[in-house]
Structures are given as structure tokens and as C-alpha cells.
Amino acid sequence: MITVINSILTILGIYFGIGxxxxxxxxxxxxxxxxxxxxxxxxxxxxxxxxGAVATWPFLISKLFKTEKQ
Amino acid sequence: MxxxxxxxxxxxxxxxxxxLPVLMILAIINIPKxxxxxxLVEIASSNKGxxxxxxxxxxxxxxxxxxxxxxxxxxxxxxxxxxSSATVHILNDDLSKGDxxxxxxxxxxxxxxxxxxxxxxxxxDHIKGEEITKIQF
Amino acid sequence: xxxxYQTILWNKHKKVYDKLILAFMLMYLLVFAGLTFTxxxxxxxxxxxxxxxxxxxVIMLHIILAIGPISRLNTSFLPLLYNRRHxxxxxxxxxxxxxxxxxxxxxxxxNVNPVYSIFTSNLDYxxxxxxxxxVLGFVALxxxxxxxxxxxxxxxxxxxxxxxxxxxxxxxxxxxxxxxxVFLGAFQQETxxxxxxxxxxxxxxxxxxxxxxxxxxxxxxxxxxxxxESNWLYVCRTGEIEEDRAKIFTVDKxxxxxxxxxxxxxxxxxxxxxxxxxxxxxxxxxxxxxxxWHGYQYLPGNGQSPxxxxxxxxxxxxxxxxxxxxxxxxxxxxxxxxxxxxx
Numbered sequence: 001m002i003t004v005i006n007s008i009l010t011i012l013g014i015y016f017g018i019g020x021x022x023x024x025x026x027x028x029x030x031x032x033x034x035x036x037x038x039x040x041x042x043x044x045x046x047x048x049x050x051x052g053a054v055a056t057w058p059f060l061i062s063k064l065f066k067t068e069k070q
Numbered sequence: 071m072x073x074x075x076x077x078x079x080x081x082x083x084x085x086x087x088x089x090l091p092v093l094m095i096l097a098i099i100n101i102p103k104x105x106x107x108x109x110l111v112e113i114a115s116s117n118k119g120x121x122x123x124x125x126x127x128x129x130x131x132x133x134x135x136x137x138x139x140x141x142x143x144x145x146x147x148x149x150x151x152x153x154s155s156a157t158v159h160i161l162n163d164d165l166s167k168g169d170x171x172x173x174x175x176x177x178x179x180x181x182x183x184x185x186x187x188x189x190x191x192x193x194x195d196h197i198k199g200e201e202i203t204k205i206q207f
Numbered sequence: 208x209x210x211x212y213q214t215i216l217w218n219k220h221k222k223v224y225d226k227l228i229l230a231f232m233l234m235y236l237l238v239f240a241g242l243t244f245t246x247x248x249x250x251x252x253x254x255x256x257x258x259x260x261x262x263x264x265v266i267m268l269h270i271i272l273a274i275g276p277i278s279r280l281n282t283s284f285l286p287l288l289y290n291r292r293h294x295x296x297x298x299x300x301x302x303x304x305x306x307x308x309x310x311x312x313x314x315x316x317x318n319v320n321p322v323y324s325i326f327t328s329n330l331d332y333x334x335x336x337x338x339x340x341x342v343l344g345f346v347a348l349x350x351x352x353x354x355x356x357x358x359x360x361x362x363x364x365x366x367x368x369x370x371x372x373x374x375x376x377x378x379x380x381x382x383x384x385x386x387x388x389v390f391l392g393a394f395q396q397e398t399x400x401x402x403x404x405x406x407x408x409x410x411x412x413x414x415x416x417x418x419x420x421x422x423x424x425x426x427x428x429x430x431x432x433x434x435x436e437s438n439w440l441y442v443c444r445t446g447e448i449e450e451d452r453a454k455i456f457t458v459d460k461x462x463x464x465x466x467x468x469x470x471x472x473x474x475x476x477x478x479x480x481x482x483x484x485x486x487x488x489x490x491x492x493x494x495x496x497x498x499x500w501h502g503y504q505y506l507p508g509n510g511q512s513p514x515x516x517x518x519x520x521x522x523x524x525x526x527x528x529x530x531x532x533x534x535x536x537x538x539x540x541x542x543x544x545x546x547x548x549x550x
Contacts, residue, residue: 005326012349035365041212048214051356056366056374063365072478073428073460075372080421082379087414090383094390097335153395155336199337 019054161190276420299355340391471547
């Protein structure tokens with residue numbers, strides 16, 4: 001049981017750890033690449049969106065790679 | 071909403087309707103139950119004896135009564151115990167949990183026949199596996 | 208509909224709703240604190256905060272879950288549906304206060320990581336009665352975090368409406384976890400019949416509302432309509448549709464909105480591309496069909512959003528026999544121009 005709990009919590013920790021790093025990148029540059037319309041908005045909007053980026057980073061990274069390829 | 075989404079919503083709620091009550095009922099059924107002592111009623115009806123020892127705490131009052139050459143332990147629960155399954159045990163000399171006496175639940179008076187000398191009781195939460203309180207005469 | 212993103216989408220109505228939400232939350236917390244200090248004066252401030260915010264979040268979750276089916280059963284509740292987002296985020300914040308304070312109160316005393324302590328302080332995972340109920344609350348809070356964090360039009364667009372909707376339907380899983388969390392918690396901490404009683408009433412109400420609304424929709428979806436010799440379906444008479452409004456009609460389990468405007472009739476698919484809002488419940492504003500949920504617009508003649516927007520919905524062909532409207536059940540590809548029928 002303890003090993004299962006340990007692995008779940010480690011995965012959760014890694015997920016949110018990477019999420020946090022991605023969140024910083026998202027705030028500084030990523031948001032603009034994902035959706036250029038965000039350029040017309042204030043920086044507070046990007047700040048408000050950071051928790052969402054922390055939560056959904058795998059999806060956003062795959063989206064970024066797809067737009068790069070195009 | 072598309073019809074697909076509407077159907078998914080409906081199935082989710084049917085699932086919740088079935089699963090949650092089943093889990094709740096199973097949880098209630100699984101509260102440990104202990105056999106009630108048959109002698110209780112008989113002794114309880116004929117008890118007007120001498121009080122040998124008493125003890126009182128914030129939520130429990132204890133009396134050891136002797137009637138018709140039998141000893142009865144009377145436990146009065148003054149405040150509801152915040153546990154779903156509480157059992158009463160004899161308190162050993164080293165203050166550890168001893169023999170099982172009976173089960174108590176809501177507020178009220180409980181009477182149990184006692185055969186040996188008793189210095190106190192331990193009330194034990196059987197779901198959590200930990201002692202709620204101990205009372206000494 | 209706007210082109211740029213804003214921090215929080217506020218208009219006059221939304222501000223009023225948000226003030227009401229805030230007032231309700233403050234009132235509840237004050238009343239809860241007052242009652243606790245009157246009847247249970249020994250309660251510590253931490254316990255009070257944990258219980259007040261926990262119960263507040265549960266009540267708000269019930270209200271949020273009731274809004275959907277209630278507004279489908281009675282359209283006068285629709286304004287609540289359009290303003291559900293802020294209520295949801297507020298509910299998450301209340302739940303987060305409850306979670307963080309519980310973690311501080313119960314899991315920061317030892318030398319282990321508090322999150323680890325939630326999962327390991329009670330290892331009775333095989334028991335139904337003594338299952339570690341805090342774990343259920345923790346998982347529910349993570350789900351609510353995902354939902355609250357993505358409660359913005361930016362996420363709706365960039366995660367795509369279908370992924371977004373799937374993510375937000377996780378609220379049902381969170382609801383089930385929270386009900387069990389409260390039920391087992393009440394059970395293991397205190398055997399108060401009130402908690403279990405209120406919880407049961409709430410559960411029965413929410414489930415009944417959803418099932419009644421859900422089965423009503425199934426009935427509408429499976430309604431058979433009259434066909435003419437060329438297999439076109441009879442909708443209704445022209446007089447039954449109000450000017451600048453629509454009649455919603457079911458074709459093969461999908462809904463079509465037939466709009467009447469400027470002496471003309473046009474039919475488009477009822478589902479808005481933005482978030483699946485019911486276009487047929489909206490009005491024609493400035494010559495455009497306007498979604499009642501977020502104001503996305505479509506031209507009735509071709510189902511396309513006016514430039515610079517690019518949303519497109521399917522269109523349908525209509526014909527008029529005297530004043531009876533008939534619809535061709537075969538949809539045209541999204542954004543196809545269809546000549547409106549004059550009536």
C-alpha cells in the first residue's frame with residue numbers, strides 16, 4: 001500500500017513541479033505562442049491563466065509542438 | 071448540447087444514483103457489532119442495590135452497584151460519544167484495555183453484569199482502533 | 208463577443224450576481240460562527256474555519272449542480288446558468304480554505320510532508336467504514352482545482368470546447384467523492400444525525416433534478432415527427448414562431464433552430480460552436496443569431512460567424528406549404544449558404 005501511495009504522490013509532485021516551471025514559461029512567452037490574441041490583453045490576464053497552465057501543461061506542450069511543425 | 075453529451079450526463083447521474091447509496095449502506099452495515107448480553111434485561115429490572123463505587127467525567131458517569139449478590143456496572147453517557155462504534159472494556163491494573171464488557175452507542179444508561187473486581191473501564195473506538203477515553207474509580 | 212481576453216468578464220449583471228455570491232458567502236460564515244459560539248463555545252477557531260468553509264463549499268456545490276437541470280426545466284432560471292462560472296470558482300476557493308486549514312490542523316504536527324500524511328495517517332484503505340475520508344476530499348479538491356484553473360474563455364478556446372467540456376464534467380466525480388468524504392467524515396468524527404440527514408436530502412434533490420431533466424430531454428430527442436411524400440419533416444405553422452426568435456426542432460436526435468426574422472425563415476444547427484449553447488434559445492440581434500450563453504453570433508443565411516470570426520454551424524433547407532413549415536432532415540455542411548424562405 002505504502003509503495004502505491006508513494007508512487008502516486010511522486011507522480012503528482014512531478015506533474016505539478018513541471019507544471020510550475022511551465023507556468024512561468026507560459027506567463028513569459030508561451031501564452032503568446034499558443035494564442036497570439038493574448039497580446040492585446042494586459043499582463044494580469046496571463047497571470048490569471050497561470051494556474052490553468054500548471055494544470056494542463058501536457059496538453060499545451062503538445063499544442064506548442066504542433067504549431068511549431070506547421 | 072449535442073444528444074451524445076445529453077446521454078453522457080444522464081448515464082453519469084444514473085451511475086451516481088446507484089453507486090453512492092450502495093457504498094453508504096455498505097459502510098453502515100460494516101460498523102462492527104457485538105452480541106448483546108442476555109442477562110441484561112433481567113438484572114436491569116431488579117436493580118435497587120447498594121452503590122459501591124462511582125466515578126464521573128465530562129461525558130461519562132460510572133457506578134458499580136451490588137444487587138442480589140451480583141455486581142452491575144452502570145454506565146451513563148452524558149454527552150454523545152463522537153464515535154460510531156464504542157465498546158467497553160475492563161481497565162487492567164497497568165491501564166491497558168482488558169476483557170470486553172459490552173457495546174454502547176447513543177446517550178443513555180447502560181448496565182452490564184460484572185463478575186470480577188474492576189478498577190475502571192476503557193471505552194474503545196472499534197472502527198478507528200483507538201481508545202476514546204479511560205475512567206478509573 | 209469580444210476579440211481580446213479580459214482578466215474577469217464583468218458586465219452590469221455579472222457584477223450584481225458576484226456581489227450576491229459574496230454577500231451569501233459572508234452571511235453564511237457569520238451565521239455559522241454565531242451558531243457555533245452560541246451552542247458549542249469550546250470550539251477552536253481552526254475547527255470553526257474548517258467546518259464553516261467545508262459546509263459552505265458543499266452547499267455551493269449543490270446550488271451549482273442544481274442550476275443546470277433547473278434552468279432546463281424552467282427557462283426563467285437561465286440567467287443563473289449564464290453566471291455559473293464565478294459561483295464555481297468561489298466554491299473552489301471555499302473548498303481550498305477548508306482543505307488548507309484541515310491540512311494545517313491535522314497534518315503539520317509530525318515531521319512528514321502534510322500531503323503524505325493525509326494519505327498515510329490512516330491506512331485502512333480496505334475498510335468501508337474507516338476508509339481514510341480525507342484522501343477523498345483531497346482528490347476532489349485536485350479535480351476542483353483543474354476546473355477552477357481552466358474557468359476562462361482562453362482555456363475554453365485553446366483546450367478546445369470538447370476537451371474543456373470533458374474536463375468540466377469531472378465535477379460529477381468530484382461530487383461523488385465529496386459526498387463520500389462528508390458522509391464518512393461525519394461517520395468517523397461525530398455521529399450527528401443532522402449531517403447525514405442534510406446530506407441525504409441534498410443528494411436526493413440533486414439526483415432527482417438531473418434525472419427528471421435528463422429523461423425529459425430523452426423524450427424530446429426521440430419525438431417522431433410527421434413526414435411529407437419527399438421525406439421532409441413537418442415543423443410547425445409560421446404563426447407559432449415569434450419574430451426574431453426560433454423554434455427548436457429535433458431531427459434524428461439532433462436539434463435544429465428555425466428562426467423567423469424580417470419576413471424570412473432560416474434553419475441552423477442548434478449547438479453553438481463556442482461552448483455548446485442552445486442557439487435556438489437566443490434572439491436575432493443586429494441581423495445575427497446570438498447565442499444566449501456568451502453572445503457568439505451567426506448569420507442566419509449561412510450559419511457563419513460574421514468576420515473576423517470563423518465559427519460555422521450546419522444549415523438546413525426549409526420549404527413552406529401554405530403556412531406549414533417543412534424541413535429537409537439532411538444537414539448541409541457547416542457554413543453552407545441556404546436561401547431563406549419568405550413567409
